[in-house]
Amino acid sequence: GHFAEDSLEWAPLAMQLSRSIAALGRVVPEARVAARAVGVRSARHFRATVSAEMSSKANMPSASELSSIIEKKISEFASASDVAEVGKVLAIGDGIARVHGLSKCQAGEMVEFDSGLKGMALNLENDNVGIVVFGNDRVIKEGDTVKRTGAIIDLPVGMGMLGRVVDALGNPVDGKGAITGEVTRQRIEVKAPGIIARQSVHEPMETGLK
Known part of the structure; x- marks a missing residue:
């Protein structure tokens, strides 16, 4: 009972x-x-x-x-x-950070440092990941935490970008507010079109140099 x-x-x-x-x-x-x-x-x-x-x-x-x-x-x-989502900075210099951890990080994925700076995973090795830092690497120290974002680097493209000044990530820096108009986001690492799919060169471009 x-x-x-x-x-x-x-x-x-x-x-x-x-x-x-x-x-x-x-x-x-x-x-x-x-x-x-x-x-x-x-x-x-x-x-x-x-x-x-x-x-x-x-x-x-x-x-x-x-x-x-x-x-x-x-x-x-x-x-x-x-353990697979965060890592620790092993070394930093010349705009490149060596990070231990991030075992599930993808090539071209955006990561975020403690300081708020962003970076892109470039070299995926067995025991560390090489990350290109988008910004001043002097604010990054050994032992800082690095987090995955799960997003592959992409940029805004389209007619709405004409006349605008943007940083390396496509964020406007010209003081004109958010980007509006016809804009889509595309990854920066894409396969180039094949020779057959390309339009043939039909118009010369004069450079003025001999």
């Missing part, structure tokens, strides 16, 4: 937690890994697990204990994944 009362106390909460994790896993890939870490695949799987546990054990955890176990597993997974 005591076992039945305990099971009624924690089972509904645990089943709800399992459903939430499974639902999150369908839209967030990392959550599927977290769900596997806590041994949850679906509500049906959880009910089967509960039935097996109830038939083999007399002492079941309380609702609060079970909740703590699941939260601990998820937090452990989150801590492990953070």
Whole structure:
């Protein structure tokens, strides 16, 4: 009787937690890994697990204990994944930062330093990432934290850019406010069109030089 009362106390909460994790896993890939870490695949799987546990054990955890176990597993997974999202500056000089970590960083991805400066991941090596700093590298120190943004470098292009003065990231610096008009964003690293797709040279350009 005591076992039945305990099971009624924690089972509904645990089943709800399992459903939430499974639902999150369908839209967030990392959550599927977290769900596997806590041994949850679906509500049906959880009910089967509960039935097996109830038939083999007399002492079941309380609702609060079970909740703590699941939260601990998820937090452990989150801590492990953070290593791939942040890094530490090993060396800085000549506009290039060597960063340890960022194991999931992509080539051409924008990153952000503690100082707020942005940079672009250029060289992806086994133990560090070479990052081109967009700005004064003197404000960056060894040991500073670097965060991924998940965004590949892109710039605004279009007729709305005509006559505007922008920085290396396409931000206006001419005091005329935000860029308006026909503008789209395109990645800076794109494959050049093939020779067949290009328009042939049909108009000479006079330079005045011999």
